[in-house]
Amino acid sequence: MPHGTPDWGLVGPKDIVYGLDDLGEHAVRLGSPHLWDRRGDALYATCFREGLGMFHGALSGAGATVRLSTGHSRQGAYAVMLRSGVDALRYAMLHLAFPFQDPSAVGLELSFAVNPRTSEIRADVEWYDGANVHRGRVLYDHVLSQLRYWTPGGVWAVLQAGVVRHTCIRPEHTMKLVVDMDVQEYVRFLLDEQAYDMRGIAAETVLDLRAPYWYFAIWHFGLVGFNVDTYIDNVIVTQNEPR
Numbered sequence: 337m338p339h340g341t342p343d344w345g346l347v348g349p350k351d352i353v354y355g356l357d358d359l360g361e362h363a364v365r366l367g368s369p370h371l372w373d374r375r376g377d378a379l380y381a382t383c384f385r386e387g388l389g390m391f392h393g394a395l396s397g398a399g400a401t402v403r404l405s406t407g408h409s410r411q412g413a414y415a416v417m418l419r420s421g422v423d424a425l426r427y428a429m430l431h432l433a434f435p436f437q438d439p440s441a442v443g444l445e446l447s448f449a450v451n452p453r454t455s456e457i458r459a460d461v462e463w464y465d466g467a468n469v470h471r472g473r474v475l476y477d478h479v480l481s482q483l484r485y486w487t488p489g490g491v492w493a494v495l496q497a498g499v500v501r502h503t504c505i506r507p508e509h510t511m512k513l514v515v516d517m518d519v520q521e522y523v524r525f526l527l528d529e530q531a532y533d534m535r536g537i538a539a540e541t542v543l544d545l546r547a548p549y550w551y552f553a554i555w556h557f558g559l560v561g562f563n564v565d566t567y568i569d570n571v572i573v574t575q576n577e578p579r
Contacts, residue, residue, distance in 0.1 A: 376443050376514075376574030379434070383570055384414040390432045391571075397421010399563040400428045410447045410507040410569040419565045420558030426455070429555040430568065436463065436548035439518040441577035444552050446568055447507035453564040454478045454503075458555040459513045469544035472515035474525045476501065479559075485522065488538045495525065495532055507569040514577045515539055523579055535579070 382389050384404060393402030400421035409415040418428035444459050458475035473486035474495065483495040501509055514523040520541055522534035552573060558564025 376441070376577035378572055379437075379575050380432075380573040381571070383409070383412040384416055385412045387414075388416065388430075391416070391430045392432065394427075394429050394431065395421060396425035396427045397423045400426075401563075402428050402430065405567060408449065408506050408567040412569075415507060415567040415569040417565055417567055418554075418556035419563050420455075420556055422558075422561055422563055425557075426560060427555055427557045429553055430571075431551065431553040433552075434550040434573070436465070436550055437517075437575055439516075440575050441514055441516045441518070441523050441579050442550075443512055443514040443572070443574040443577050444554075445510065445512035445570070445572040445574070446554055447510045447570040448554075448556075449505055449507050449567040450478055450501050450503045450509060451505075451558070451564050451566050452503045453559045453562050454566055455557040455559050455564075456555070457511070457566065458553075458557070459511060460551070460553040460555070461513055461515050462551040462553075463517050464544060464546050464549050464551070466548045467543070467545065468541050469546070470515075470517070470520045471540040471542070472513060472522055474511075474513050475555075476511065476527065483525070483527065483532070485525070485534065485537065486540055488540050490540055490542075495534070496530075499527070499530075501528070505567070507567050510570070514574075516579060523577065 401419040404414050405417040420426045444461050448457050456475045456477050461472045463470050481500050483499050484492040485495045487493045512526040516523050520539045522537045525532045556566045
């Protein structure tokens with residue numbers, strides 16, 4: 337008896353083999369980093385097999401470094417090491433920009449390690465529309481065991497207290513921030529097994545006349561007085577996320 341559907345469609349039976357109505361599992365088995373939260377349409381995905389790619393690094397503090405690393409990856413041969421500086425603002429970060437997209441709900445996903453001397457891991461999504469910049473930011477504070485988000489007033493507020501993640505030398509944790517560019521609001525934040533509904537919380541909006549573009553950043557802050565290493569892998573930028 338005929339069964340299944342063509343790989344390129346959802347209708348029409350065929351014999352011998354089975355068609356698929358979702359190739360997500362197939363992509364993961366072939367090595368795609370898009371394996372943790374598959375919602376949204378992937379616009380950019382990397383496990384750094386091609387190097388830093390579109391990413392740029394930025395540093396603050398003596399001894400701070402951004403570089404590729406082997407032996408600390410979640411997938412493939414490489415991860416990115418973010419070594420925070422011992423002084424100044426004590427960070428190392430990655431950032432990239434894209435042409436402005438039609439407004440939709442967009443996501444930034446990353447896997448990360450937590451060093452015993454890590455202070456904070458942070459994800460930023462910002463978009464410039466020619467008149468304003470809109471900012472959505474969430475951080476994991478390893479010292480205070482908190483999740484915090486950036487408010488419309490430009491200050492940090494507690495999203496969840498009592499959040500404890502184990503320390504690790506490889507990117508064993510994953511976070512994902514989703515914001516809605518259309519209505520300038522947060523949508524949700526995911527950290528490992530936990531999901532936090534952020535609908536109704538406005539993003540910060542500030543006057544900024546720069547030409548439209550879309551900006552993403554990943555930050556690692558270490559404790560003062562130490563060069564602290566963490567590792568980042570499986571970075572994915574999505575659009576058309578469900579709201």
